[in-house]
Amino acid sequence: MPRAVREQQMLDAAVRTFGQRGYRAASMDEIAELAGVSKPLVYLYLNSKEQLFSACIRREAAALVAAVRGAAGGTSVPPVPADRQLWDGLTAFFTHTAERPDGWAVLHSQARTQGEPFAAEVAAMREEIVSFVTTLIAEAARSAHGDPSLPEREVAGLAQALVGAAESLAGWANVEDSVSAKEAAATLMNFAWAGLGGLMEGRRWVPSPVPAPLPVPSSSL
């Protein structure tokens, strides 16, 4: 069996073990057994538990980013509308995280809190997705207004909000078996787009004044 194929089998086993048992609790014995190879072979190919975990993060991060970017690419002519790009990207995101729940657990739960260099690797992936979403929102605002009236800083905040909402819903959909990827994407699209859509048209939410308290009935004075 070629080395590259063997290595992918080891990574498959490692992602599953790290995702389900956590980075610290996972053992190299377990991973080797699940991959159907000897432990020395895992060490020969991937050096250490740390490097194996890093390789899992890199593979899963690259696969997730590729899935989202591929779906929401938007290089077609005539250009796909921004809401459609967002919908395609979200559908791809929730489909991917539903199909690879262990990969998602590695990225979202495990990698972020096991110290460096893992946290930095996953932060870089998240930055890439946030910056992709930022560009999408900025372009949509520009094409709606001609002149972008959403300040750059607010666009960055909106992208952070959208990515956080997607992360939260991915966890929820993976726990609630009955929620499909399509349904999670539709829920977030309704939430996000009608909101972003309103902003694009210059409709902003403004706080309504707090209503005055009811007058006290004179009989109780």
Added chain:
Amino acid sequence: MPRAVREQQMLDAAVRTFGQRGYRAASMDEIAELAGVSKPLVYLYLNSKEQLFSACIRREAAALVAAVRGAAGGTSVPPVPADRQLWDGLTAFFTHTAERPDGWAVLHSQARTQGEPFAAEVAAMREEIVSFVTTLIAEAARSAHGDPSLPEREVAGLAQALVGAAESLAGWANVEDSVSAKEAAATLMNFAWAGLGGLMEGRRWVPSPVPAPLPVPSSSL
């Protein structure tokens, strides 16, 4: 000095140390020194590093939930409109997480991934906030429609999205020094309410059809 006061000082020092250095890296020596007490006294009062960490989670979770519920309470007569309640709750949330960045790091980053019982404690707090937000959205939908036309399940998803967006923005605002709590709350309110507002009025986002490709100019055939 009364025991209760001393204990709060120890918790202050512990939250700061756990939040800034991480649960594992934090040492009891460091915490005792920062609290200005002896290490044996910390053990006498709080038993172990695990119990000290649990006490930090419980205190910070209770403070955060109280801040949000207190601000978005909505027991006044006449009732405060749902968007105003949400705005008040979000403002309180971002003000609280900005004032207590170490407490937020303990809840959001540290506690969730140090295994049980910590993860369960912080999950319970998150559940409480999600369920509070779910009620708020369901009530708003009911008062807008008379009859709730948003299915219960979708309301739960919207609440998950909103809470995830708030978590993401809190982290962002704490890193970007220039983003105030008010600004973070306004960004999320614009994002969320115009979206939720559209849903309340029965305006849903629907995917636009993918545009047909441009016809190939006949000269290139």
